[in-house]
Amino acid sequence: MLTRRTPISVAQAQAKIAAVPLTAATEVIPTAQANHRVLATAVLAPYDYPHFRRAGMDGYAILADDDHDFPKEFTVRGEIQAGATWTAPLRPGDAVRIMTGAFVPDDASKVIRIEKTRPVTGQENKVQILTSESKTNITEKGTDGKKGNVILDKDQELNPGGLAVLTAFGIDQVTVYQRPRIAIIATGTELLAAGAPITPGKIYNSNGLMLQRLIEENGGIVDFTAQLPDDKNRIKQVLNEQIASHDIVITDGGVSVGDFDYLGDTARNADQLLFNKIKQRPGSVTTAFIQDHTFVMALSGNPGACFTGFYLYVEPLIRRYQHQLSRVKKVRATLAAPYNKTNGFDRYLRCTYQENNGHYRVYPNGINRSGSLANLQTTTCLALIPHSTTPMEVGTETDAWLLPFK
């Protein structure tokens, strides 16, 4: 049965998804595994860092009272290698050989770098210091962070530099937002098993691998994938099973207007139907609903529409679970080639772009049919072709969305 659907705009569809509150689940994980995870709590310094007065140069530590009237000779009381400590008090005229990064004696006021010293011939325990230094060459305790102060704010995505900070402060686990758990269900009797020979009427499930990798590179966890024939009961059963155990279930296919609209009933009867028709090409049949607190994002099975739907609707949602903004960057751009097709709905054209001093030029990228996929590798942005009965000329200004990880 054909059922009438009420189309809404892309902005409305995005707003409806964004308005659904998410539960902010967190977890504690080892720092070593936290690269690109987002801190759910601020991190405080458990101790001053550096936690000892540290030499910034190889050289000789001396007392403040001796820091005048150079050149002069000092008695070398010993050597502090990196990793060692020193407790003996210095007396006037004493110097201690010290390495970069090593512990500075409590009473020393300065480290004179080795280039400003000279050995004293025949006297191994003596050194001549030639001149003083304008700097102390000592990093005082707590210079990088004082005990109890915030060293990393919450809601930031950790990067290798942040992992270095955590490690330096001895913090070997962190509280981060959980990554959403996502199931992908591809539907269609036309889908061949991987490795099966190609036959007329059949195709490989190219959307399945694409969606899985798109989700993963945006921080989601894909722990269930399935490829189902057009069997209403089977689809419904698997969908319900996965809704029970995932934050998001993505279906792909089965949302067209024909007799094989397997997901339509489920969507209409869901706890909350967000939308089942959008004023956009490709992917006007894209559907979203909430069932048992799980998001179901029903994307078109057409590769171009599936790709577009991911970036417009799924990427921002996956990022929001992790308290992060979408990385799809919206810019104003000019069309570098004419677009002559007229549209009843807004079209999201797969394009490439060039940027020059903050100005973006977009180039339509090959065949832009819903079902075509040859341009998915090389597409780096989507550009808006507003619904219109007149062609768009070169130089027309429009919106474009730059795609991440491209």
Added chain:
Amino acid sequence: MLTRRTPISVAQAQAKIAAVPLTAATEVIPTAQANHRVLATAVLAPYDYPHFRRAGMDGYAILADDDHDFPKEFTVRGEIQAGATWTAPLRPGDAVRIMTGAFVPDDASKVIRIEKTRPVTGQENKVQILTSESKTNITEKGTDGKKGNVILDKDQELNPGGLAVLTAFGIDQVTVYQRPRIAIIATGTELLAAGAPITPGKIYNSNGLMLQRLIEENGGIVDFTAQLPDDKNRIKQVLNEQIASHDIVITDGGVSVGDFDYLGDTARNADQLLFNKIKQRPGSVTTAFIQDHTFVMALSGNPGACFTGFYLYVEPLIRRYQHQLSRVKKVRATLAAPYNKTNGFDRYLRCTYQENNGHYRVYPNGINRSGSLANLQTTTCLALIPHSTTPMEVGTETDAWLLPFK
């Protein structure tokens, strides 16, 4: 013993690394594992795609001879679901019900979408077609790619869209450039084992984890990490073992000018010493040499210097193994705060930046000592403070390097 070193410029150091020829090792891997790997050979279409004439709409397939004088009734000869085929010839007045994505009968010339048809009451095998279509709603064989043509060029980094293209063409393995195998050897008696309690004079090995994650997010494989005390023989032994089994060995620490310069001798006696002193702060002691065709990159143990050295020298090298350009983007920028420290060497200042219409403003980011690390998480670019005896004013134009994955 102090040994004099001859400093070269950063550009010269980078050029010396870039001039070393690399062997382009390739490997064959499953397509499913090839996201963000770089194709070493072009990929040709093994068959036309689509490999059958495909319906773009749900509707009715009809003969060209019948495509006139609507509305009129047709006899419905059957139904072609997605995944099925059809061999019976159509006769004048015949229509075949067809689903989006399904196989179109060889003799059909058009698919009239279902919205332009109406059932005939009481006659289940009849349909009334109301009007024609301007388009055929059929995607012809080979529209996305013809057998034997290049579908993906070599030297491009695959992304999820590319994996979809490969999957659609039934290509389940690809030839890609190997990722370089990298060992990281941190040296220093001051380094604590992970989890050991903090004590005066000792520090945790924060560079080790940072380097490992920086390498991995740029495509390198870290399959050996070690943390060694300042024991010349032990360091030499481990270094030689790792040189024998890696493309790149990164050492961290042990390159300062003092008595504990464990790597200096090895560098000077290597097959090819590229440099052992650079006119830069931090990290002037950064050293690079080739031994038995392996790159040894000896970075400073100071966190700020190690971080800077990675982006200036190691990142471009790791990317080059994979036939990719560096993702560190060099731009012109203006200084948004004065920098009052004068420098004998060029300084690479850890900064943040703001971009507005292609114009970059850089902000010095906290403490910029070599040994400090509190700003490594939040630093998003390096900005050049040229060697000078006068402070740099706000608005001075300089070079900046925007860091990837930040």
